[in-house]
Amino acid sequence: MTLHDTFHNKSVLVTGHTGFKGSWLIAWLKTLGARVTGIALDPPTTPSHFAAAHLSDGMTDLRIDIRDPHSLRAAIVAAQPDFVFHLAAQALVRQSYAEPMETWQINVLGTLHVLEALRDLDKPCAAVLITSDKCYDNVEWIWGYRESDALGGPDPYSASKGAAELAIRSHIKSYFPKATSKVRIAAARAGNVIGGGDWAADRIVPDCVKAWSVNQGVELRNPNSTRPWQHVLEPLSGYLALAAALAERPGMHGEPFNFGPPAQQNHSVLELVQQMARHWDQVRWSDVSQSASGPYESGLLKLNCDKALHHLRWHAVMGFEDTVRMTAEWYRVYYQQPEQIAATSRAQIAAYTAMAQQQGLAWSL
Template identity: 50%
Template sequence: MADLEGSLEGMVMTEFWQGKRVFLTGHTGFKGSWLTLWLLSLRAIVYGYSLESETNPSLFVQLGLEKEIDHHLGDIRDAETLAQKIISFQPDIVLHLAAQPLVRRSYIEPLQTWDINVLGTIHVLEALKKLAYPCAALFITTDKCYENREWVYSYREDDPLGGYDPYSSSKAGAEIAIASWRRSFFNSSNINIKIASARAGNVIGGGDWAEDRIVPDAMRSLQAQQPIPVRSPRATRPWQHVLEPLGGYLLLAEKLYHQIVEPQASVNFFDTAFNFGPNLSSNRPVKELVTTILNYWPGQWQDCSSPTALHEAQLLNLTTDKAFHTLGWQPVWGFEQTIEKTVHWYRQASQLDSSQQYGDLRKLTLDQIQDYSRDQVEQKHKESSDRSVDVIGQKS
């Protein structure tokens, strides 16, 4: 029994999430839609609070999620309404994903970016202060919150925050606010609210239809039988499938909740910041990402780089040692499998008409969630078996 429990360390537990009340901001977005479907598959009770999706098509609509959750269109900049919704729902877990997530748009709308990403975060923090029962809150920021020095070393959670562009700096501002509110208002042992933040690398996967992102741009170009425009072919990013950080978020939220209701059983403190990124081998240049995509969907790409282009980071890596040692979390899918799963989703979607999309895309998305969960179980069992072999070898 002990061996089985050990092999499950670092995995999302279905029994924990069943019946849990989850307040999810940004649920209509790309990551929010995947997370909503995963939570529903875990039988959680989901309240979604977000603006309407800006993309057409919208993954949230394609998956038919509106009728399966308590779906509310709202703006996190509306502090009064946001607080009222959180308080009336009485969540066990708050997952704050809502954001202005695009670097290039932040140059055009810097004030709005800061308003949404910093003040919106503070509005959630202020609402949490009014809760009188146990609640674990996880705030999703980004790997771009670090002061990027364009070096080969991976950033750790205690490295300096910063940001060149308004988006990156706004996320650093959000992290500073989260740390401040944690120390100022949620730091006492008798407080029933615990907050943490999660910083993820570049996330890809089926159903991302945003503008100015390389994978959605590539998929649109391939479907139209046009060359893929590539702005920064030499820029290196930590590519990971959307399910990787989402699994980390669920795991961290679970641990955070247990820290509140079972403080005597917690040997670690989870109310801090955590990185969620891929293995080092998945840090690849954009050029390699595109050429790998073309292995699964034939076509061409063209270099559209310009010396007058807006500044974007060229080199960015995260270390996830803390998540591994504290949560037992680690990536499951490598670079090649991530690309294969992503392109497969889009190619399947491209072959469906609107009348087929709801059922077929939902099944495809759920199948990938199940594939990921199965592969994670196999990874854990393999690690457990390898440890057993090592122990036997040491004894002999």
């Protein structure tokens, strides 16, 4: 069954749909013919992919704080969703140091509110709850973390995502028994996505394009830190494939999944900037790692995604160069032909799907 067969004319609810990943997800769901309901606050940045691509058109666009359990429950029950994707979060590590209480309230209590609302659904529903690759107790070893590895995190953001995973696991075991639950739930862990339309603070690609678009240099705080960079469409294809599998296969209920690029696609911040520079004019950067001050950020993090490959026949589609190229192309269109952004986003989704088809990935066929 294709993604179009799975989601066409289905009620799909997405929390955090005005954010970077959420906006790309609803753009994709619209191309599949889904009836989309979004629950979120206003877009977290100006500009934003959500606004630039006019994604509020053709969907039910709700402004609800997931910390408000009553409004959240009412909206979810009213939507009667066949599928739920929970992406609403406070997603920035550095902001979590400044606002730890807010971070924990949104990421942990907000997730619990979604879980509680799902308890009130008396219909079949597949729910994918997204946390983060930073949910693991990262000791910065060279191996990729598996879904069974210890949860934790040294900073408020990472710890909150580990705690959200524990909340998900506990609620599934307590209130959504595998044998009888109409609602099936899985957790998805991914991170360090790049792609067009991200303008969040303290992220390297937005820092670059914002500076370079006005002929300024960008400062690299941690040029040697490595990350499993992947295009935003990579984990989203995993979330969609996982939701489809949840709906069809009871054995997927309660399972966590990693979604990331191959281990050899771990590249440093400096390598990412150098690759971005190949697709942009008038680029400058400087290494300020010796003078930069700020909270702790991990230097090495890898994921093992064998479970997704085995159970979902999912793996990342694009290599590092194509990932950066597609990202840079989107921003170039935004700064030169902003009226073409909606079409560009749709075209990139179609191009990514075509690449997946060439590789024989089950979700794309």
